[in-house]
Amino acid sequence: MTTLTQGRDTGTGTGTGRPVITAWSAVSPYGIGRGAYAEGLRERRGTVTGLGPEHGPTPDGVGCVVPGFGVREVLGRKGTRSMDRVTGLAVTAAGALLDDAERNRAVGTGEGAAFALGTTTGSAQSMMDFTRDSLTGDQPFFVDPARFPNTVMNCAAGQSAIWYRLKGPNATIAGGRTAGLHALNYARRLLGSGRARTVLCGAAEEFSPARAWLEHHCADGTAAAPPLGEGCAMLLVEPHAPDDPGQPVLAEVLAVELGVVLHGDTRPALVACLRSALRRAGVAPDRVTAVARSGAPGREGRGEAEAVREVLGAADAADVTPTTLIGDTGAAAAAFQAAALLSYAADRPAGPVGRVGVITSVDRSGSVGCALLGLR
Template structure:
């Protein structure tokens, strides 16, 4: 189900930030995308017991170093990444702080499980301790998937609706659509909309076994990545809005049987109709591009519905790895970073606001989706 705002009053993205393998903050991400810099690194001694020797990690990230000692003693990595991303966005300007916090500020976070490592560690302690209840109670909140969004609300006074949405690689699109619905229904005046995923031994082994079992021969073909992206979304119309993109359409679907191609094609057709646009307006595409059969079908669906558009391929997975639940969020920020470094007149001299970016997502669990953004 998707929400449709009246034409001319679609929500807009007014700010964004990211904590990614490129570094912390919007500038670091924009520079990495512009340079097309590979962030794959050989893992150090602290990650000896993982199935693959490389990954794409946020460089030098440590929760206490990033956020200080107060309130972080029991904070896990995915929560730290999320809280840092929110802080980077809100700290960028006084306007972001004013619009993005308070009673009317909602928070929507896309994830899959939250922290698999926290869940496994807590469960292991209950099984190996002298008594099942001899566990650290301070660690229990980390086992709940909405821990990161809850901590973000506490840290930054986000007093509106607070929601965590599970959706695999498409989680960012689910969160984006939920943000539109919050604004359209009047339940929020602004929405911080983000995604988050951590790298950990637990996630590495879960991904290794899932991929090698379901798709033999593909395990380890793309290193795992991590990070958190964050968007500030508002209703259009405020006098002081620094509009970066307009959300034209978000469409989500479910694969019936194994026909990913048909499911995504249907989403693309609906999105183009909802946005009242044509494929020739699309100047940039960011795919989830997994290495399994679903990823191949994703590309086929795009060709089926768009043909040869000549659009720039901004798919970020080759640079920052398989970021799991954070993937669609980083696809979105890739489009925004591209728009920032390529002024509209370079692509469309006759119509500075005519260029559109496309995000597509497929997940092995059967979730598919796409979004169209008018890039400014």
């Protein structure tokens, strides 16, 4: 049994038709930028690596981390003294998108430019470090006040807005692996209600000892989990403007459906989401040309795979799930899946008209969801 939270695919208040994705970028275990991520996926290059002492003690000593990423090395020394890793990843990804084309910064910043970021808790490492300092210091208040903002889950979104002058609504949405879908749905609603002109929409997750040990102790032990990954993927979402020949439409957001598992079985909940999304978008299953699953470990992942087979099994769609290559990126997973679909479509510009990509996501918290993208 599932309880579904569904939104209507209505026209936007500042444009016509469904919203579209016009740009994207990523900070991933392949490096910084859209090109690095697309090339890594194209080559099917794995990113698992042994971890150095800078990553701290972890259960297995391996992970899929952004190579050579240091906040101050990448963003400079000004304004980064107390910035934690997940904030640095989000700020870097937003900057990479805005700098990728002159148009991106023109439409993606300033008045009416919103920011929606998916997360799980923000930075578990920052929370634990701050709490530890309050317990081990000579006095509980002998902590670094500059690091307190890192303990709040909306720190990364707030810093991104400050860095790039994003003056529209600013939201952080917690949802585990489905967080990126929640952020995309929120972006769709902001545009549909006319509360934003454009939305920078994405999700971020950091690799840290705290997260590694939390995941280690939460594992159900029934299946080998992929190594942990990290990064941030960012999309520029805006109303479709058919009269604007300069709008570089990469994909149309056809539908986003979110659900909740009530009795422990992921498969029927995701089946309901997929069928509802296809119905709302007016898309037959045989039009689906690519699917990107979250690739969650354990029973959730098995339920996800079964649901995709049940609803889309006859579609013979390409599997572009990135988890086996970049690891379990947690809250950033759905955003990286969207980027994988966009990269797949860009490599096949001569594909059939009307092709559709599907994102599916499940989380052990009981959250499930899917999105349909009309790929150009």
